[in-house]
Amino acid sequence: xxxxxxxxxxxxxxxxxxxxxxxxxSAVTTSKSAPPAASPDARTSAASSTAPRQAFSIAGxxxxxxxxxxxxxxxxxxxxxxLSLPPSIGSGGAVKAVQxxxxxxxxxxxxxxxxxxxxxxxxxxxxRVGVVLATHRDVPDNDISAADLVAIYRGERRTWSxxxxxxxxxxxxGDSSNQAxxxxxxxxxxxxxxxxxxxxxxxxxxxxEELDAILATNGxxxxxxxxxxxxxxxxxxxxxxxxxxxxxxxxxxxxxxxVKDLRFVYRPxxxxxxxxFLDFVASPRGQGLLRKxxxxxxxxMQ
Numbered sequence: 001x002x003x004x005x006x007x008x009x010x011x012x013x014x015x016x017x018x019x020x021x022x023x024x025x026s027a028v029t030t031s032k033s034a035p036p037a038a039s040p041d042a043r044t045s046a047a048s049s050t051a052p053r054q055a056f057s058i059a060g061x062x063x064x065x066x067x068x069x070x071x072x073x074x075x076x077x078x079x080x081x082x083l084s085l086p087p088s089i090g091s092g093g094a095v096k097a098v099q100x101x102x103x104x105x106x107x108x109x110x111x112x113x114x115x116x117x118x119x120x121x122x123x124x125x126x127x128r129v130g131v132v133l134a135t136h137r138d139v140p141d142n143d144i145s146a147a148d149l150v151a152i153y154r155g156e157r158r159t160w161s162x163x164x165x166x167x168x169x170x171x172x173x174g175d176s177s178n179q180a181x182x183x184x185x186x187x188x189x190x191x192x193x194x195x196x197x198x199x200x201x202x203x204x205x206x207x208x209e210e211l212d213a214i215l216a217t218n219g220x221x222x223x224x225x226x227x228x229x230x231x232x233x234x235x236x237x238x239x240x241x242x243x244x245x246x247x248x249x250x251x252x253x254x255x256x257x258x259v260k261d262l263r264f265v266y267r268p269x270x271x272x273x274x275x276x277f278l279d280f281v282a283s284p285r286g287q288g289l290l291r292k293x294x295x296x297x298x299x300x301m302q
Contacts (some may be wrong), residue, residue: 060094060107
């Protein structure tokens with residue numbers, strides 16, 4: 001299974017403009033722009049159609065997309081909606097689109113900044129995922145330590161246990177996985193900045209690009225998360241970190257330290273349909289979907 005997670009950065013602005021055009025004065029959108037004026041017979045026919053519609057707009061970070069689409073699928077089955085996610089526009093793109101009134105719910109994998117909160121946006125954390133250190137299937141190692149990871153990013157450790165070269169599939173500065181690991185591992189942030197400054201590794205700018213690279217690169221080491229790693233196996237594998245596996249149980253007990261929280265961002269008050277979706281996520285069925293698919297539910301939606 002391959003997720004369509006990425007839109008090139010140059011297209012983010014175009015997508016936001018398209019969303020604005022689709023929204024007009026309303027935060028609730030349909031899946032298509034309004035058609036030209038129709039004849040009375042055509043309008044009667046359209047009114048009798050039972051085709052489902054996209055009741056509100058939702059888009060954002062690639063980290064959020066896999067598990068959030070599963071939540072939307074469950075919500076659709078319950079309500080008869082036809083909600084789906086477009087390719088990733090990133091956390092920043094989602095925030096800008098919500099600010100512009102072009103998006104009802106933005107999906108972000110980082111906390112809102114002070115200026116974003118001051119602009120009247122609200123955020124609700126709905127799931128915690130583990131950041132997974134993932135490798136190509138040919139890598140013999142099954143675990144990695146904090147010291148090893150820092151040494152690899154500093155260029156001080158260059159080979160796996162079998163002597164084959166380690167190829168780091170790095171993410172850009174500001175990526176949410178880099179932020180999560182920098183917070184959890186002393187020295188990683190400095191090692192990351194050193195590696196970026198010296199252009200030590202190839203940089204990948206989307207989740208999908210990095211997932212593809214993990215599958216294709218012998219000796220490769222990159223980031224995935226607990227909601228995407230099941231779809232990479234058996235062509236890739238997740239390393240345990242300091243002897244601890246990345247799974248929902250270890251997210252819940254706090255023993256796995258490399259984590260990030262997925263958030264809904266919106267401008268209150270939410271439309272009725274969007275509020276219903278957040279209520280579904282907080283319901284037993286929604287919480288069960290999160291747990292079943294590698295994410296730890298984070299309490300009741302506010």
